[in-house]
Amino acid sequence: MMDNKDLEAEIHPLKNEDRTSQENLGNRTEKEDPCKSLPPQSQLSRCRTVAFFLSLFICLFVVFVVSFIIPCPDRPVSQQMWRINYDTAVTYDFLAMKDINRDRIQDILFLYKNANSSNNFNLSCADEGFSSPCTFAAAVSGANGSLLWERPVAQDVTVMQCTGPQQRASGALSACVLVGGPGSVIAVDPFTGETLWSHPGSLGRNVSILSLLLGVPDVNNDGLPDLLVLTREEKEVNGYVYSGSTGSQVGRKGSLGTDGEGGSLLHVTRTGAHYLLFPCAHSLCGWSMKSLFEEMTGKESLLKKDPLWERAINATTHRVSSPSSGAIRYQMHVPGRAGNDLLLVGSEACVLLDGQDLAPRWTLGNTQVFRKPVLGHYKPDTLSVVIENGTGINRQILLLDLSTGVILWHQPLPGFPGGPPSANLPTADHRSAFFFWGLPEGVGANQTETRNTPHSLYMFHPTLPSILLELANISTNIVAFEAILFEPSRHAAYVLLTGPESPAEPGLVSVTKHKVRDHIPDSRVVHLGQDRADSDQAIRDRFSRLRYQSEA
Ligand SMILES: *[C@@H]1O[C@H](CO)[C@@H](O)[C@H](O)[C@H]1NC(C)=O
Numbered sequence: 001m002m003d004n005k006d007l008e009a010e011i012h013p014l015k016n017e018d019r020t021s022q023e024n025l026g027n028r029t030e031k032e033d034p035c036k037s038l039p040p041q042s043q044l045s046r047c048r049t050v051a052f053f054l055s056l057f058i059c060l061f062v063v064f065v066v067s068f069i070i071p072c073p074d075r076p077v078s079q080q081m082w083r084i085n086y087d088t089a090v091t092y093d094f095l096a097m098k099d100i101n102r103d104r105i106q107d108i109l110f111l112y113k114n115a116n117s118s119n120n121f122n123l124s125c126a127d128e129g130f131s132s133p134c135t136f137a138a139a140v141s142g143a144n145g146s147l148l149w150e151r152p153v154a155q156d157v158t159v160m161q162c163t164g165p166q167q168r169a170s171g172a173l174s175a176c177v178l179v180g181g182p183g184s185v186i187a188v189d190p191f192t193g194e195t196l197w198s199h200p201g202s203l204g205r206n207v208s209i210l211s212l213l214l215g216v217p218d219v220n221n222d223g224l225p226d227l228l229v230l231t232r233e234e235k236e237v238n239g240y241v242y243s244g245s246t247g248s249q250v251g252r253k254g255s256l257g258t259d260g261e262g263g264s265l266l267h268v269t270r271t272g273a274h275y276l277l278f279p280c281a282h283s284l285c286g287w288s289m290k291s292l293f294e295e296m297t298g299k300e301s302l303l304k305k306d307p308l309w310e311r312a313i314n315a316t317t318h319r320v321s322s323p324s325s326g327a328i329r330y331q332m333h334v335p336g337r338a339g340n341d342l343l344l345v346g347s348e349a350c351v352l353l354d355g356q357d358l359a360p361r362w363t364l365g366n367t368q369v370f371r372k373p374v375l376g377h378y379k380p381d382t383l384s385v386v387i388e389n390g391t392g393i394n395r396q397i398l399l400l401d402l403s404t405g406v407i408l409w410h411q412p413l414p415g416f417p418g419g420p421p422s423a424n425l426p427t428a429d430h431r432s433a434f435f436f437w438g439l440p441e442g443v444g445a446n447q448t449e450t451r452n453t454p455h456s457l458y459m460f461h462p463t464l465p466s467i468l469l470e471l472a473n474i475s476t477n478i479v480a481f482e483a484i485l486f487e488p489s490r491h492a493a494y495v496l497l498t499g500p501e502s503p504a505e506p507g508l509v510s511v512t513k514h515k516v517r518d519h520i521p522d523s524r525v526v527h528l529g530q531d532r533a534d535s536d537q538a539i540r541d542r543f544s545r546l547r548y549q550s551e552a
Pocket residue numbers: 115116
């Protein structure tokens with residue numbers, strides 16, 4: 001049992017202290033200097049009080065200074081939506097993002113072909129030695145669409161690709177390389193628009209460009225990665241290597257056989273050997289970069305070969321022995337357990353091959369895929385692959401688990417053949433928000449041929465698997481589309497490049513940025529199943545509350 005004094009102290013905890021503090025007060029009135037003459041205990045508590053208020057005051061003062069007097073670093077104000085227009089122009093399927101003006105908001109690079117540039121900059125085609133009309137490269141601020149730079153870069157452009165860091169950095173080379181007509185190879189600094197180097201007519205006049213690969217291993221020992229252009233001349237596939245630093249051709253052209261089409265891929269095996277892969281003769285063809293470089297330069301290359309791959313590639317036909325997937329339409333890298341694996345999209349099947357031993361991981365048969373797949377996250381932190389099976393009104397969207405090939409979600413979504421590709425953005429729950437283009441509901445099969453029927457942009461999130469949100473209808477011809485986070489972990493938006501379908505008929509070219517969230521209040525909720533537990537407004541609110549997060 002507690003004794004009475006303790007019990008009382010517990011019931012009236014302040015009582016004892018009251019008594020002591022009253023005693024202290026009495027004491028204080030007796031003597032002048034409280035801190036010196038008081039009993040040591042109360043002296044201490046008084047000094048403590050003074051110290052407490054003093055530090056509180058300092059704290060508040062610091063907070064005040066930080067929050068009001070020292071200005072926050074300026075965060076540039078982004079416009080929700082902007083658009084820039086060019087009259088009587090044509091444009092190309094090219095959009096690239098870089099932070100050009102260092103405001104930490106992604107800026108946009110694109111190409112258009114026109115007789116004159118817009119009014120802001122007065123460079124004309126003739127200033128750069130081109131005849132009018134010529135192709136201009138332009139960079140606009142992602143924040144408000146104001147023009148950052150613009151200049152004529154080539155007579156015409158077949159392919160353009162950018163490489164290097166997102167921001168201007170010393171020591172790292174950033175370049176956009178374009179192959180233009182007739183046969184010129186040009187590198188442009190994406191931050192200024194200055195031409196880094198230009199080699200007009202370095203390719204023959206009658207070549208068609210199959211692909212452009214930036215960042216191939218250094219061939220001319222200048223310490224910078226080089227670039228490889230694959231062309232088809234008559235019926236022959238040839239490779240040309242250009243120095244990454246000066247753009248001059250390295251060695252002579254290398255012949256890659258007689259049958260090849262489409263894009264190529266530079267694969268590095270787990271043992272560090274480089275192989276060039278491209279679709280050919282209803283199969284996949286492979287070349288060791290070591291042999292190719294040695295053929296071009298006549299010197300020994302330091303690159304490696306992999307014995308397993310040397311056995312898998314037929315030395316005469318260069319075909320890679322792999323499970324039959326029909327004629328290869330696309331080949332792409334996907335992250336595997338160790339290094340990159342290979343996803344092959346064929347005319348009959350999609351196959352995931354191990355990046356080292358070429359063993360099939362899974363095969364999805366009975367598919368008709370005409371579009372390069374994209375990767376996203378359906379389940380948290382697990383990659384899945386978006387495959388479009390079929391075209392036109394028979395199109396289905398399939399979301400597969402990348403490691404197993406299991407179908408996680410599938411949905412018929414009629415679309416235009418050649419409509420814009422799908423895209424996705426990472427959300428804070430470690431999944432992705434997906435964006436698909438399709439026909440608006442109710443547009444019939446026989447209306448798909450007329451060009452001005454609208455395209456609808458649909459949004460999908462795996463946490464609401466029976467809902468598609470129709471964000472917008474667009475009736476103009478879409479040349480390029482990209483969904484991007486304009487700022488790290490925020491500002492989800494999409495960019496549309498629209499323009500005439502045919503390069504022969506110039507018309508209005510527009511670049512438009514829209515914030516995703518702005519479309520949600522006016523969006524239309526499409527229920528895919530019978531489940532209608534939530535009201536449309538509740539569903540829109542859930543889409544509005546999605547947070548986006550850049551992948552690490
Ligand atoms: C290009 O600009 C020049 C001078 O500004 C003008 O005379 C000419 O008509 C323009 N051409 C076109 C096709 O707009």
